[in-house]
Amino acid sequence: MSQANWAEGTAVERSAVDGEAGLHGxxxxxxxxxxxxxxxxxxxxxxxxxxxxxxTTAVNSLSMTVERGEVFGFLGPNxxxxxxxxxxxLGLARPTGGDGLVLGAPLGDxxxxxxxxxxxxxxxxxxxxxxREVLRLHCRLLALPKHAWEEEVGSALLTVGLxxxxxxxxxxxxxxxQQRLGLGVALLGTPAxxxxxxPTSALDPVGRHDVREIIRGLRDRGSTVFLNTxxxxxxxxxxxxxxxxxxxxAIATGSLDALxxxxxxxxxxxxxxxEGWWSxxxxxxxxxxxxxxxxxxxxxxxxxxxxxxxxxARGGRVEAVIPEHQTLEARFLELLSER
Amino acid sequence: MNPTLIIASLTIKEAVRRRLLLAFxxxxxxxxxxxxxxxDRLAHSQSLTSGxxxxxxxxxxxxxxxxxxxxxxxxxxAIAAPSISSELESGVLMTVVTRPIRRSEVLIGKWLGxxxxxxxxxxxxxxxxxxxxxxxSGFLPxxxxxxxxxxxxxxxxxxxxxxxxxxxxxxxxxxxxxxxVFGAGWLGGVVGSLGTAFNISALRTIGQIGRFLLxxxxxxxxxxxxxxxxxxxxxxxxSRQNPFYAQGAPAWPYLLWVACWFLIVxxxxxxxxxxxxx
Numbered sequence: 001m002s003q004a005n006w007a008e009g010t011a012v013e014r015s016a017v018d019g020e021a022g023l024h025g026x027x028x029x030x031x032x033x034x035x036x037x038x039x040x041x042x043x044x045x046x047x048x049x050x051x052x053x054x055x056t057t058a059v060n061s062l063s064m065t066v067e068r069g070e071v072f073g074f075l076g077p078n079x080x081x082x083x084x085x086x087x088x089x090l091g092l093a094r095p096t097g098g099d100g101l102v103l104g105a106p107l108g109d110x111x112x113x114x115x116x117x118x119x120x121x122x123x124x125x126x127x128x129x130x131x132r133e134v135l136r137l138h139c140r141l142l143a144l145p146k147h148a149w150e151e152e153v154g155s156a157l158l159t160v161g162l163x164x165x166x167x168x169x170x171x172x173x174x175x176x177x178q179q180r181l182g183l184g185v186a187l188l189g190t191p192a193x194x195x196x197x198x199p200t201s202a203l204d205p206v207g208r209h210d211v212r213e214i215i216r217g218l219r220d221r222g223s224t225v226f227l228n229t230x231x232x233x234x235x236x237x238x239x240x241x242x243x244x245x246x247x248x249x250a251i252a253t254g255s256l257d258a259l260x261x262x263x264x265x266x267x268x269x270x271x272x273x274x275e276g277w278w279s280x281x282x283x284x285x286x287x288x289x290x291x292x293x294x295x296x297x298x299x300x301x302x303x304x305x306x307x308x309x310x311x312x313a314r315g316g317r318v319e320a321v322i323p324e325h326q327t328l329e330a331r332f333l334e335l336l337s338e339r
Numbered sequence: 340m341n342p343t344l345i346i347a348s349l350t351i352k353e354a355v356r357r358r359l360l361l362a363f364x365x366x367x368x369x370x371x372x373x374x375x376x377x378x379d380r381l382a383h384s385q386s387l388t389s390g391x392x393x394x395x396x397x398x399x400x401x402x403x404x405x406x407x408x409x410x411x412x413x414x415x416x417a418i419a420a421p422s423i424s425s426e427l428e429s430g431v432l433m434t435v436v437t438r439p440i441r442r443s444e445v446l447i448g449k450w451l452g453x454x455x456x457x458x459x460x461x462x463x464x465x466x467x468x469x470x471x472x473x474x475x476s477g478f479l480p481x482x483x484x485x486x487x488x489x490x491x492x493x494x495x496x497x498x499x500x501x502x503x504x505x506x507x508x509x510x511x512x513x514x515x516x517x518x519x520v521f522g523a524g525w526l527g528g529v530v531g532s533l534g535t536a537f538n539i540s541a542l543r544t545i546g547q548i549g550r551f552l553l554x555x556x557x558x559x560x561x562x563x564x565x566x567x568x569x570x571x572x573x574x575x576x577x578s579r580q581n582p583f584y585a586q587g588a589p590a591w592p593y594l595l596w597v598a599c600w601f602l603i604v605x606x607x608x609x610x611x612x613x614x615x616x617x
Contacts, residue, residue: 090437093616114439122430126349128356140345141438185434 041104043068043193043224044089050097051084051248058084060248061098066241068192071215071225073239073256075232075332081248082228083121086197089226090118103192114142117186121197121228123179127171131162131181134170135188142189156184159217161210175202183214194218197228212238236328244335251335259331264301265324268294272317281310342440346448347455354418354456363414367407367464374403375471382476393570396476400468401566401583407464408490408559409521415457415494416517419501421510422449427617428509436617443609450502450605454495461491482565489562489589492597493555497521499601500553503608506615521555528556529582554597561589 044066051059058081066072076082087093089100091108105112125134135153144152157163160180170178179202186194196215200208215238218225229235235242236256243253252259266285269292281287284307285299296307304323311318340348354360381387381395423446426432436442465487473479480486497517504513531546533539550557564585 087617092433092437110439110441113437116437118434118437120430120433120437122433124430125434126353126431128353137345137349138434138438140340141342141435141440143439182434 041101042066043070044072044100044102044226046089046098046100048098049085049088049095049100051081051088051093052096057248059088059095062245062248062250063098064243064250064253066224066226068224069219069222070240071219071227071238073235073242074226074228074245075235075242076230076245077336078230080230080245082230082245083197084248085245086121086195086226086228090116090195114189115192117188117191117194119179119182119186119194119196119199121201123182125170125178125181125185128169130167130169131157131173131184132166134181135184138185138188144189152188156187159187159214160184176204176207179203180207180210183211187214187218190221191223193224193226195226195228198230199227200229200231200234208234232328232332242328244332246336251338256328260328264299264304265295265297266299266304266307267320267322267324268296268307268311268318269320270294270311270316270318272315273311280314281307284310342444343448343451346435346440346445347452350422350449350452351455354452359418360456360459363410363460364463367410367460367467370407371464371467371471374468375475378472379475382478392476393478393568396472396478397480397566397568398583400472400478400480401563403468404486404490404562404566405559405583407468408493408562411457411461411464411490411494412497412521412555413518414460415453415498416501416521417514418456419453419498420505420513420517422453422502423505423612424508424513425510433617442613446502446506446609446612447605450499450608453498453502457494457498458491461487461494465490478568480566481568485565486562489558489565493558493562496553496555496558496597496601499604499608503604503611506608506611520553524549524553524555525559527553528560531556532582532584550593551596554593554600557589557593558597560585561594564588 042065044064046065047063049059049062050057060081062085074082074085084093088095088107089102090113095107100107102109103112103115126137129137132153135156136149139149139152153166154163157166160183162177162180162184165173165177170181173181179199183196183199186196196211200211203211212234215225215227219238219240225238227235227239239256241253241255242259244251267290284303285296288295288297299307301323304321308318308321378396378399381399382392384392387395423432432445436445465483469479469483497520500520501513501517504516508516527546527549529546530542531549534542534544534546563583564587567585
């Protein structure tokens with residue numbers, strides 16, 4: 001399976017059309033255009049983005065579109081090329097092939113970076129500065145008006161739960177607190193796009209919950225979130241759409257609902273039928289016996305009602321029907337195993 | 340504020356909080372304080388005539404300033420070595436370079452901040468040392484300001500080179516190369532002096548090439564020239580092979596080359612940092 005498309009009208013289809021139209025034409029802006037002038041362009045749009053390190057291909061012809069205002073999960077196992085893609089999007093590394101636009105501007109565009117908040121996977125801040133000083137430094141780098149600094153800083157500290165530690169030096173912070181600070185830094189200036197690279201890697205369960213709330217808050221205020229993670233539970237909780245990347249190649253892109261709804265499992269308890277009756281109903285999915293339950297795997301959820309009808313028509317007494325949606329983890333593993 | 344100045348002020352703030360300046364100045368105060376006793380003995384020794392004493396004090400001061408120039412140059416290399424590479428390795432720079440700021444502004448900002456620290460240290464050292472010598476012996480170099488300028492330039496040169504190397508090499512490698520390059524530059528100067536004294540053209544050529552490739556020794560000799568009183572210059576006949584003697588003021592074309600050297604290395608550092616994939 002080279003690329004899955006789980007739902008009608010998903011980004012995969014749009015990417016293909018955009019790719020034919022050409023990168024800049026698709027984004028509705030020319031290189032160097034200020035993002036504010038191209039408000040209709042997607043937050044992220046790449047066409048055949050490729051990055052090679054010698055003989056190793058880290059990113060292989062990645063085409064994807066992240067719409068404005070959505071939370072986009074970028075999933076993949078360790079070493080899949082996720083962080084390399086982030087670095088390409090932010091201009092920290094140069095592509096060896098293909099191209100992309102971020103907020104309607106070319107990759108790495110300096111002005112576009114004014115509207116991007118970034119929490120890197122490897123996060124460290126100036127250990128001898130206080131948290132407030134680090135945040136003020138980024139306010140200055142963003143060229144925010146001076147009168148807004150204190151409000152921005154206070155709001156960021158409050159959001160990430162560091163208000164009481166604002167005047168402490170970063171060097172005294174735990175790793176988790178530094179990650180919270182990094183998140184606060186990424187939130188400064190109300191960015192249109194927030195790129196979070198493994199944002200909960202150092203956080204405890206409370207911290208992870210807080211991050212989910214922050215991401216939902218960003219979506220509510222209209223920011224786009226590009227969430228790079230290998231923690232599927234994280235993506236399952238907050239993402240509108242996801243892309244699964246493996247060995248530098250996007251193997252699936254689509255909405256989370258479409259991904260998980262495409263195939264499902266249903267558990268049935270049926271009486272009144274003889275042995276082996278399910279062999280006649282193989283068209284609905286793969287059947288197996290589990291104690292007193294019959295389990296149908298790979299069934300299209302829209303056909304469960306048809307299955308029940310078929311059982312009743314054969315004289316069966318349907319005592320229980322329990323649809324079980326596939327977890328993202330199971331789907332993820334399935335996708336990787338299909339390659 | 341200009342992004343370059345934001346980075347420069349950040350660099351200074353971090354160095355001050357690291358107590359770098361305080362540490363350097365504390366050590367310098369102790370060393371210079373101890374030197375006061377030595378200069379006092381030399382200036383008021385019963386075994387020296389006043390003429391001999393007038394020559395001995397400036398020569399001792401030149402030797403002492405050589406030691407301080409060594410400390411200054413190596414300090415410059417030490418503070419510049421981790422400035423880019425270590426911050427990239429640790430991730431500190433990642434959130435900075437993804438802001439709407441050019442990498443050239445980051446690098447030049449760091450250079451400015453470190454150079455300002457170096458200048459502060461050079462001025463502090465020179466003022467302290469010259470004041471002590473003036474008080475205990477009455478001697479003041481003919482042009483103390485230019486001595487300070489050339490000592491600072493010598494350190495700034497090594498700082499600039501270290502910053503260039505820091506865009507590609509780990510801090511420890513930059514530090515080692517800085518020490519080796521400074522030593523090689525000084526040795527090249529000594530070899531050149533010997534070549535001049537004994538009229539050996541090959542050695543003389545090595546010295547001249549060395550002073551162009553790495554002008555630290557050329558700048559040190561410029562500082563020496565402005566440390567020497569007229570009486571010492573008049574005695575130059577027997578001092579040609581002395582590596583702590585300067586025959587003349589630095590030539591303008593050479594100073595122009597030094598300015599070009601700074602520019603070339605700084606541009607190379609910017610280009611190297613901008614081309615580096617992070």
